[in-house]
Amino acid sequence: MPFFIIERNFAEEVQVPLEAAEDINLINDEENVRWLYSFLSLDHRKTYCLYEAPSVEAIRAAADHAGIPADSITEVAGRVLPSGTLAALG
Numbered sequence: 001m002p003f004f005i006i007e008r009n010f011a012e013e014v015q016v017p018l019e020a021a022e023d024i025n026l027i028n029d030e031e032n033v034r035w036l037y038s039f040l041s042l043d044h045r046k047t048y049c050l051y052e053a054p055s056v057e058a059i060r061a062a063a064d065h066a067g068i069p070a071d072s073i074t075e076v077a078g079r080v081l082p083s084g085t086l087a088a089l090g
Contacts, residue, residue, distance in 0.1 A: 001052050001053065001054060001090075002052070002053065002054070002055075002075050003036075003050065003051070003052050003075070003076050003089045003090070004050075004051045004052075004053055004056070004059060004073050004074060004075050004076065005048060005049070005050060005051075005073075005074045005076055006047075006048070006049045006051055006059060006063075006070050006071075006072070006073050006074075007046065007047075007048055007071050007072040007073075008046065008047045008048075008049065008063075008068060008069045008070060008071060009045065009046050009069055009071050010044075010045050010046065010047075010069065011045075012045070013043070013044035013045055014040060014044045014045070014047060015044075016040065016044075020066075023066070024062075024066050024068070027062050027065045027066045028062050028066075030062070030065070031053070031058045031059075031061050031062040031065070032053070032054055032058060033051060033052070033053040033054075033058050033059055033062045034051060034052040034053070035049060035050075035051055036049075036050040036051060036052060037049070037050055038050070050076075050089075052090075056073050056075070059073055060073070076089065077089075
């Protein structure tokens with residue numbers, strides 16, 4: 001299944017721990033989408049999330065249902081390591 005990076009911009013600070021995580025994961029399950037992890041910006045208003053999903057449309061559907069933004073969604077092929085080699089994500 002493809003991997004995607006999702007940029008999310010929030011009007012208010014994201015609170016950690018994220019109390020809605022369990023609900024988000026249940027919604028993701030309905031769309032066959034899997035949240036792997038997220039990076040949180042220093043100001044807590046932006047996240048960069050790694051997801052595994054069948055399509056951009058499935059990610060957008062899950063985000064809409066959960067009421068969270070999905071401002072930019074980019075399919076990624078792998079990770080470039082400090083050695084310069086490409087590593088698969090799966």
